[in-house]
Amino acid sequence: MARIDLDHIRHSYMANPQKPADYALKEVHTSFEDGGAYALLGPSGCGKTTLLNIISGLLRASEGCLLFDGHDVNGLSTQERNIAQVFQFPVVYDTMTVYDNLAFPLRNRGLAEPDVDRRVREILEMIDLASWSKRKARGLTADQKQKISLGRGLVRADVNAILFDEPLTVIDPHMKWVLRSQLKQLHRRFGTTMVYVTHDQTEALTFAERVVVMFEGEVVQIGTPDELFERPRHTFVGYFIGSPGMNVLPIRLEGNRAQLGSQAIALPDAPATSSAKTELGIRPEYVRLGRAGMPARITKIEDIGRHRIVRLDLEGREIAAIAGEDEEIPAEPHVSFDPAGINLYADSWRLETGRIETARPMTGGGH
Amino acid sequence: MEKSWNNRAWFLVLPVLVLVAFSAVVPLMTVVNYAFQDTFGNNEFFWAGTEWFEQVLDSSRFWEAMARNLAFSAIILLIEVPLGILIALNMPKSGWGVPVCLVLMALPLLIPWNVVGTIWQVFGRSDIGLLGYTLNQLGVDYNYTRDTTDAWATVIVMDVWHWTSLVVLLCYAGLVSIPDAYYQAAKIDGASRWAVFRFIQLPKMNRVLLIAVLLRFMDSFMIYTEPFVVTGGGPGNATTFLSIDLVKMALGQFDLGPAAAMSLVYFLIILLLSWVFYTVMTNVGVERSNQSGGH
Structure with a gap:
């Protein structure tokens, strides 16, 4: 668990960015408090996923500094940053069983087998796949596969933060609601810093304590759902939040x-x-x-x-x-x-x- | 809506049927004809029954050639498949390196088989060949026309040079179809390089590997042109494969009966082994998804 500081982070996918339009992420200067539940909200292509990948280390920011609890982690690999991330589309290891899929991140880090077993069983219970644990992951439904992906993100207890990149896109509406409440519960129980990317305002407003609204590579407002509603700092926030918009x-x-x-x-x-x-x-x-x-x-x-x-x-x-x-x-x-x-x-x-x-x-x- | 049933649709397959009949069935029937009869020319045929088959299957010459074929195919597969995977894994996924690598890989596949044979025949000669001459100057006693091991090494290296590209290209196609998210997830999960290969790349290459193994097996089991051009089946009978032996028998000795019988046996063996390969490799996949079963 850690506080995450984004210090003037800019990112461009081009080798030689010249004008502001070359930047996928224009300039982000903000902090995620330790133990906070944040939602990154914005339309497709606004830089949400880029920002997430910079935090997890899958991308290195072109400019700026990233700090975990005040320590510079710019040079650290994804593994060293000890971050969990769940992606939009299910990623499962087809040839492994459901159980082994969940145990994979723990075993890779050399956790003792009794501890692995305890964690995996707990998560299996949570994502409601306990009866499937011995099945191969191949041939499961998209729903079930995404639950495994989600489970792999939650299975490690000691992560600095858990990042969710629109994790419930492929899940059916009822299950979406169930899983989202479970995530909130989990957050309350363990107080892990969570960053949740979504383009769905309901999802953002129900999950997060503070919502970060992004637009065209910029953070346009950070605030509680109430603040976003009453005092949009940018006309985009006005349009985007509320139905109908401002x-x-x-x-x-x-x-x-x-x-x-x-x-x-x-x-x-x-x-x-x-x-x-x-x-x-x-x-x-x-x-x-x-x-x-x-x-x-x-x-x-x-x-x-x-x-x-x-x-x-x-x-x-x-x-x-x-x-x-x-x-x-x-x-x-x-x-x-x-x-x-x-x-x-x-x-x-x-x-x-x-x-x-x-x-x-x-x-x-x-x- | 009422459907009217009739068999007129069969006429649609007629053209294909005719084509296949003339290109495959009729020639095959000629072979079958020769395999069960004896002829002394003049279009006079005598029933021979299974005599030719017995003769072929009893001859040590046939089984020796068969053993050489199996050994050759086994060695080829053991080298080309892992090597192909290794090269495919190390090819660039984007940038200017991709077309360069692809063209380089495709080059050997574009060269006609007898040209490949000629290239290596000259390349390996100990008097004028770059490879043969250099090796001999370095003190290696290399001569593929005299030494069995040298002949085999030459034929194998030639085949690896010619055909590994096929495995590479197939594997590469399998690899580039893996979404980035898998590699990202593996990084998040702290997977080692080996685990990424074992649990992500290999499972995704499953299908193309099946095709690669099948193609390489069939092709190597039927190999004729290249070793014929390089070694002519020698030294002695050291590199006389079934196909080379078959041609010797049919055209060299004009033993049409035994040659026809051998052709049929050869054909059935390839058919059988391909079927076995296919069933085994597809069943591996089916079993897995049956276990995971579900609904």
């Missing part, structure tokens, strides 16, 4: 007013920015429908059970609002934005204004 509208800032087309929106503060591209972000949960406010036109209403998603046309922009099941939707609706949910962005990055920050805990208040 409404992002281009605006013109004029003092403490935001000009959206012909409409003016009062802001709790007068943010200062010299940026040309300013946007207002508001989650559908904070868009209010009523008879007062900006006139809008309803284009579609989706009933998804507990609530409804109302798609509206506001000043030529499509926005989404959430309405309760029993809430009346006016025929000629007007929308207003709850000031607590307003975030302002300049060049896609959130404008930090003291006023909005203090407004945060008091929903709907503070003006």
Whole structure:
């Protein structure tokens, strides 16, 4: 178990990277606390797996320094780093039995056979393959094979960290849920540092205490699920987290007013920015429908059970609002934005204004 | 929907049937014809029964040639398969080295068999051949026309030079189809180089190795051209394989009956051994998956 520090890590798959676009990982400067459960969340190709492979030593970062508990591990091999990693697609040793597959990482490290047996049986129980232990791994279903891969990642008790690279992609939905809760349980019991890569926000938000959101080779925000929802630091986080994602509208800032087309929106503060591209972000949960406010036109209403998603046309922009099941939707609706949910962005990055920050805990208040 | 049943589809296989009949069945039948009859020319045939077969199977000449064939195939397989795997393991997986290696490996396979024989025939000559002359200058008494061991060594080295590439290419194809994740997982699991070979690479090469062994066995068991060009079956009968003996008998002595009988026996042996190889090697795989069975 260890604290992992990523000190200005950059990585390029090219021999001679010139411009920022040549880097698969632009610059990552962050820490994973000892015993933390982290999720790396982002779309395909954003550098999640690259970052994971750098931590485990399958890749060496082009630039920057990697520390485990303050010790430089840049030069160490995967074996020496003592990391467990589970891959997206099942990797099993076909000619071995299920039992031997799980024992393999332990035996390679010279563990005594009684200890191997104890660990393997424990893991077999956990991944629900105890009755299959004597079978050859060849001919198992993809599900079972991935459980073996997962088991091999968990079987060593003394690892510095366990890295999961979208490990539940091939597992069927019900089993996914079971295994994820088992992982969480395991984390609570042993407190191993865990880093979990996924592009599924539900998976990330339920597994991790802190979520690292990556976009185009950069970490755009690290925070608790709540922070990611309420205060996305980057418009991408707004889009990516939440369903439907945040409404992002281009605006013109004029003092403490935001000009959206012909409409003016009062802001709790007068943010200062010299940026040309300013946007207002508001989650559908904070868009209010009523008879007062900006006139809008309803284009579609989706009933998804507990609530409804109302798609509206506001000043030529499509926005989404959430309405309760029993809430009346006016025929000629007007929308207003709850000031607590307003975030302002300049060049896609959130404008930090003291006023909005203090407004945060008091929903709907503070003006 | 009602399906109408009729046998007209059989006409579709007719062209193939005709082709195979003329290319394989009819010539084979001629051989069968000669094997059971005796002829003194003039298109006059006399029934001979199993006389020729008995004669062939009773002759020590046949069994000696057979023993040479088996020994040759065994040696060839024991050298070429491990060597082929070893070379394939060390070939680059990416970069400019790949095409270079592939072309180098394919070269010997592209040379006609009698040319290969001629190359080695000249190469090994102790008076003008680069190899033979150099060896003799270094004090090694090497002469493949006089010494049995030298003749065998030459024929074996020649075959290894000619055909190891085939094993290499097949194994290489098997190796590059292994996803990177397997090697990464092995690193994470702390596997040794040997364990990676034993538990990842070898199992994945299983199928191509079966093909390689089958092809190399059949080819080496039927070998004719190269040793015929280099040693002509000599010195004495030291490198007279079944095929060389067969040609001597059929064309040299014009003993068509025994030669035909021998051809059939030869053919059946190759068929039988190939079947045995195939069954054994595929069964190894089947047994494994039956054990793991599942559903």
